[in-house]
Structures are given as C-alpha cells and as structure tokens.
Amino acid sequence: MNANNTNHAIDTLIEKIIKTQNPTVVGLDPALDLVPDYLKQREFEKHGETLKGAAKAVYKFNKGLINALCNIVPAVKPQLAFYEALGVEGIKVFYKTVHYARERGMFVIADAKRGDIGSTAAAYADAFLGETKVGLSAYSAFPANMLTVNAYLGTDGVAPFVKACGDYGKGIFVLVKTSNPSSGELQDKLIDGVPVYELMGNMVTSWGAELIGNYGYSAVGAVVGATYPEQIAQLRAKFPQTFFLIPGYGAQGGTAADLAKAFDDKGRGGIVNSSRGIIAAYKKEGNEQDFAGAAYREAMRMKEDLLSVIGEIK
Amino acid sequence: MNANNTNHAIDTLIEKIIKTQNPTVVGLDPALDLVPDYLKQREFEKHGETLKGAAKAVYKFNKGLINALCNIVPAVKPQLAFYEALGVEGIKVFYKTVHYARERGMFVIADAKRGDIGSTAAAYADAFLGETKVGLSAYSAFPANMLTVNAYLGTDGVAPFVKACGDYGKGIFVLVKTSNPSSGELQDKLIDGVPVYELMGNMVTSWGAELIGNYGYSAVGAVVGATYPEQIAQLRAKFPQTFFLIPGYGAQGGTAADLAKAFDDKGRGGIVNSSRGIIAAYKKEGNEQDFAGAAYREAMRMKEDLLSVIGEIK
Numbered sequence: 001m002n003a004n005n006t007n008h009a010i011d012t013l014i015e016k017i018i019k020t021q022n023p024t025v026v027g028l029d030p031a032l033d034l035v036p037d038y039l040k041q042r043e044f045e046k047h048g049e050t051l052k053g054a055a056k057a058v059y060k061f062n063k064g065l066i067n068a069l070c071n072i073v074p075a076v077k078p079q080l081a082f083y084e085a086l087g088v089e090g091i092k093v094f095y096k097t098v099h100y101a102r103e104r105g106m107f108v109i110a111d112a113k114r115g116d117i118g119s120t121a122a123a124y125a126d127a128f129l130g131e132t133k134v135g136l137s138a139y140s141a142f143p144a145n146m147l148t149v150n151a152y153l154g155t156d157g158v159a160p161f162v163k164a165c166g167d168y169g170k171g172i173f174v175l176v177k178t179s180n181p182s183s184g185e186l187q188d189k190l191i192d193g194v195p196v197y198e199l200m201g202n203m204v205t206s207w208g209a210e211l212i213g214n215y216g217y218s219a220v221g222a223v224v225g226a227t228y229p230e231q232i233a234q235l236r237a238k239f240p241q242t243f244f245l246i247p248g249y250g251a252q253g254g255t256a257a258d259l260a261k262a263f264d265d266k267g268r269g270g271i272v273n274s275s276r277g278i279i280a281a282y283k284k285e286g287n288e289q290d291f292a293g294a295a296y297r298e299a300m301r302m303k304e305d306l307l308s309v310i311g312e313i314k
Numbered sequence: 315m316n317a318n319n320t321n322h323a324i325d326t327l328i329e330k331i332i333k334t335q336n337p338t339v340v341g342l343d344p345a346l347d348l349v350p351d352y353l354k355q356r357e358f359e360k361h362g363e364t365l366k367g368a369a370k371a372v373y374k375f376n377k378g379l380i381n382a383l384c385n386i387v388p389a390v391k392p393q394l395a396f397y398e399a400l401g402v403e404g405i406k407v408f409y410k411t412v413h414y415a416r417e418r419g420m421f422v423i424a425d426a427k428r429g430d431i432g433s434t435a436a437a438y439a440d441a442f443l444g445e446t447k448v449g450l451s452a453y454s455a456f457p458a459n460m461l462t463v464n465a466y467l468g469t470d471g472v473a474p475f476v477k478a479c480g481d482y483g484k485g486i487f488v489l490v491k492t493s494n495p496s497s498g499e500l501q502d503k504l505i506d507g508v509p510v511y512e513l514m515g516n517m518v519t520s521w522g523a524e525l526i527g528n529y530g531y532s533a534v535g536a537v538v539g540a541t542y543p544e545q546i547a548q549l550r551a552k553f554p555q556t557f558f559l560i561p562g563y564g565a566q567g568g569t570a571a572d573l574a575k576a577f578d579d580k581g582r583g584g585i586v587n588s589s590r591g592i593i594a595a596y597k598k599e600g601n602e603q604d605f606a607g608a609a610y611r612e613a614m615r616m617k618e619d620l621l622s623v624i625g626e627i628k
Contacts, residue, residue: 031433032447044449049449050448051446081435081441082434082437085438085441085446087456088402088406091402092402095401113430113464114427117492117561117566123395123396124398126399132365132401134367135354137363141399141400142398142401154494154498155496155499156494156495157496179431180432180470182467185468186468191503191510196503196510247431
C-alpha cells in the first residue's frame with residue numbers, strides 16, 4: 001500500500017468500472033472523417049474550412065459523446081495525435097475535452113505515448129500528470145488521470161512519470177505488447193529466452209512496486225493489445241499487480257472471447273478501449289444527427305459483450 | 315536517389331552544415347529555470363505568474379537565441395515536453411518558434427519522440443511533417459523539417475512517417491541508442507547475439523532505403539547518444555546511409571573526442587545537439603541580459619571543439 005492510497009488512480013478507475021459494471025474506455029480519436037458532416041458544416045460556415053473550424057467541430061463532437069456516455073462508461077482516452085494534427089486550436093480542444101470529461105465524472109487517460117530522458121520526461125510528467133511551477137504559482141497544463149508512456153529509453157526515462165504518479169495520485173500505462181500487426185518485430189524477440197514484451201512487463205512491475213492501491217493493482221500499468229490473446233493471458237498470470245489498458249477490440253479485430261483471460265477472478269485488472277467502433281457507430285446506423293445515441297447503443301452492446309465473458313465485476 | 319531529391323530534408327541539412335561549417339543543432343529546451351529572470355519578470359508584470367506569462371518569456375528567449383545563432387548554427391531542435399508543460403500557451407510558442415526559426419533560415423527538428431499504431435502515426439505525421447486536410451483546404455499544423463520518432467511499435471507505426479518524408483521532402487530521426495544512463499536496459503540487450511539498438515539500426519536502414527538523397531544519406535536517420543562512443547563508431551561503420559542526430563554532448567557528458575568516429579571521411583553524417591550548454595551559457599558568464607551573446611560564444615566554442623576532431627566538412 002502506498003501512503004497516498006486514498007487518492008490512487010487505479011483505485012479510482014476500478015471503482016468507476018465497478019459502479020458502471022463496464023470495463024470500457026472510449027477512445028476520443030477524432031480523425032476528421034469520423035466527425036459528423038453537419039457538425040463540420042456548421043463550424044465551417046462560421047470559421048471557414050480552417051483548423052479552427054475543424055477543432056470547434058471536434059469539440060462539439062466530443063461534448064456530445066461525453067454527455068451520452070458519462071453515466072455508462074467510466075473513462076475516455078483522447079489520443080493526442082488527432083488534436084496535434086489540428087495545431088494550436090486542436091490542443092485547445094484537447095485541454096477543454098480533458099476538463100469537460102472530468103467535470104462529467106469521467107476518468108481521463110491521455111494517450112500520448114510520451115517518453116524521453118530524465119529531465120525531459122519530468123517536463124512531460126508535469127504537463128499531463130503533475131504541475132508546472134511558474135514563479136510561486138503552479139498549474140496543471142493538461143490534467144489527465146493517467147498517461148500512456150513509451151519506455152524504450154529505460155528506467156531513468158520512466159522514473160519522473162512514476163514520481164508524479166506518487167506525488168499527485170496519478171497513473172501511467174507503459175507500452176508492453178501493442179495491438180498493431182508489426183508489434184512483434186521488436187516486442188516478440190527473445191532475450192535470453194524471454195520476449196521483449198515480458199522483459200518490459202518485468203520492468204513495469206518493478207517501477208510500480210511502491211504504488212500498489214487498495215485493490216492490489218499498481219498505478220504503473222501496461223498497454224497490452226486485445227489482438228494478442230495468448231500474450232494477454234500469459235501476462236495476466238505473470239503480473240498479477242499490473243492493470244492493463246487493452247486496445248485493439250473491435251475495429252482492430254480483438255473480440256471479447258480473446259479477452260477472457262485478461263481479467264482476474266473478480267473481473268478486474270483491465271480496461272478495454274474502443275475508439276471508432278463507438279464514436280463513429282452512427283455511420284452504421286445511417287443518422288449522423290444521432291451520433292451520440294448511436295455511441296450510447298454501441299457502448300451498451302460492447303459492455304454486454306465484455307460482461308458475457310467476464311461476468312460480474314466485483 | 316529518390317524522385318524528390320531536390321527537396322530532401324537531409325540534403326538541406328547537410329548543405330546548411332557545410333555552409334556554416336558547424337554540425338551543431340541547438341536544443342531549444344526552455345525549462346523555466348533556464349529562462350533569464352529579467353525576461354520572466356517583464357512578462358509576469360504584464361500577465362502575472364501564469365502559463366501565459368511564462369510562455370511569452372520563453373518566446374522572447376527563443377527569438378533572442380535564434381537571432382544570435384541563425385548565421386552560425388544550421389538547426390534548432392525544440393523539445394516538445396517543455397512547451398507542453400506550459401499548456402496551450404506553450405504550444406502556441408512552439409508553433410511560433412518553428413515559424414520564426416524557419417523564417418531566419420534555420421532547419422527545425424521537432425523533438426517529440428512520437429510513435430503509435432498506423433492510423434495514429436499518420437495523424438502525428440500530418441501534424442509535424444505533412445498536412446491536415448480540412449474540407450478542400452490543407453494546413454501544416456507545426457511545419458518542422460524533421461521529427462524524432464520512437465519505433466517500439468515496429469514498421470506499421472513508422473511507415474506513415476516515412477511516407478510523409480517522401481511526400482513532403484521531410485525527414486525523421488528514429489531512436490536507436492539514446493544518450494541516457496539507463497538506455498542499455500533494453501537497447502543493449504542481445505537478440506540472437508545482436509544488440510537491440512543494432513536491430514533497430516537495421517530497421518531504420520530498411521525504412522529509409524527508398525529515400526536516399528544526393529549526399530548518400532537517407533531521410534530516415536537515427537538518434538545515437540554522444541555518451542556511447544563505441545556504439546556510435548560501430549553504428550557509423552555499419553550504417554553508412556544513416557544520418558545521426560547525436561544528443562548528449564556537454565551537459566550529459568559526451569565530448570568531441572567521443573564523436574570522432576560518428577562522421578564519415580568528408581566530415582558528414584551527423585549533427586550534434588547541445589541544449590542547456592548553449593541556451594543557458596549566460597549562467598556561467600554571469601550576465602543574463604547578454605544571454606544571446608553568451609549563446610553565440612558557446613556555440614562558436616562548440617563548433618571549434620567539434621571541428622578540431624572532424625576537420626573541414628566537405
């Protein structure tokens with residue numbers, strides 16, 4: 001137990017998952033072709049076909065999704081790339097989205113996959129998890145609950161994030177076994193008979209050893225793709241204190257059955273991401289004006305799909 | 315030769331290095347404690363001790379540095395972390411810094427160490443190297459010349475960046491052997507007798523094979539730390555078409571002698587980064603009002619130091 005376990009990111013996340021009985025995080029990855037045309041047209045009329053117009057449409061989209069989902073889904077995961085592609089206006093929308101989701105009671109995982117040498121990693125940790133000191137004041141630039149981290153640089157590139165987790169009651173998910181087709185090129189390679197992803201899993205365990213919360217999970221979690229069910233099962237068995245962020249369900253090909261062994265016997269231990277499957281569900285229903293309703297229905301369908309495999313989350 | 319070699323990022327960079335006879339890139343890493351107090355005080359008086367005040371001071375600092383250095387140093391490398399730590403105002407300053415440096419004729423390497431699965435990597439590539447399409451218009455969100463990339467995810471996470479290099483005459487530097495003390499935890503591990511950094515070097519070579527410029531170097535380069543001279547020498551010999559971005563000189567402990575073997579027999583093949591060594595040189599001279607002059611003098615000292623080992627760059 002850490003000294004700070006009344007404010008432990010993974011405890012908060014698990015409590016939201018239990019309350020909603022839904023181990024889903026919705027990826028707010030607003031590629032512009034996923035944003036309903038009527039929202040874009042409305043903003044383009046005001047601001048032209050500009051990054052500002054696009055960003056305003058994205059924020060309307062995100063707000064509609066958050067309003068529809070905040071009582072049935074515990075968490076959102078905005079993907080920084082799609083906000084950065086819209087420039088400064090996009091980053092403004094990222095900022096506003098983080099705040100709005102938290103106002104509506106949602107847990108926010110900033111999917112930024114940051115990682116750098118020590119002093120630089122500390123600046124990223126300040127930006128997304130901690131505070132930036134300006135004179136005698138301090139500000140949270142983008143106050144997410146958790147952040148995804150790429151640990152190719154090793155311990156000294158991760159330590160500042162881990163420190164911020166302890167200091168501010170935040171958490172990180174370190175890339176271990178990613179969901180994409182070519183993840184194995186490096187991650188599956190064997191080092192003394194052990195795959196790189198397992199070596200990374202070992203490091204994640206040691207980085208998070210001092211930050212175990214009330215449910216037995218560390219604030220230092222791991223990203224493990226739904227598209228690799230055998231590896232998930234193996235990693236779940238081997239790393240009982242590591243909470244998993246699981247991308248790759250749905251559009252990327254992962255199924256609920258693939259995820260059966262990602263969870264512990266209480267149905268805890270992981271949260272499954274769906275991005276376009278939920279946020280662009282309206283495209284299958286054919287009514288873009290009801291994008292929020294379509295997202296709600298798809299989120300409910302996904303919840304039932306996952307629970308059919310996991311059972312009640314206790 | 316690529317079809318597009320009249321607009322090849324590494325050719326442009328090499329030409330700027332030859333013209334200035336200086337294989338140095340200045341890291342614009344404006345941690346607030348490196349920004350002269352008088353600049354901060356002036357902005358705090360106008361904007362309070364806020365992120366906006368801090369960001370305005372950073373921009374004044376960057377402008378002063380760029381003005382002082384643009385005729386003697388070929389490139390700057392703003393580190394995203396320090397701009398993100400200042401929130402939306404910081405990103406505005408990053409944007410303005412990229413534009414100002416390019417206006418003054420400098421080559422801009424965005425040090426962001428981005429990397430993600432394919433569709434997301436494409437959005438990052440749009441943001442920093444290519445264009446974001448908005449309706450019938452297209453915008454360059456943060457138009458750097460090159461971007462640092464983390465390739466832990468493998469080929470499909472890198473391919474969109476490589477495509478943008480070809481389409482827009484841009485380049486990337488992929489993390490191979492980083493300069494930090496714990497880089498070896500993963501990067502030095504042996505896979506079938508080959509260290510991970512060399513495996514990564516092989517992948518970099520294959521990703522960049524179609525993007526060789528007029529000087530024989532690919533638009534897909536590698537980050538190799540000055541703090542590991544043996545590995546630099548080994549990688550230079552093994553990967554003659556891979557241009558190196560070399561951090562770790564100065565404050566991190568790398569010396570010019572360590573870099574002797576990072577360059578080819580014409581003195582080409584790498585660019586050495588210094589961040590706080592140059593931008594905070596004024597702290598050693600004791601006159602913060604002359605931060606730009608101090609940076610100029612340190613940049614000239616570093617140039618002489620490097621050339622004493624490399625000789626003339628042809």
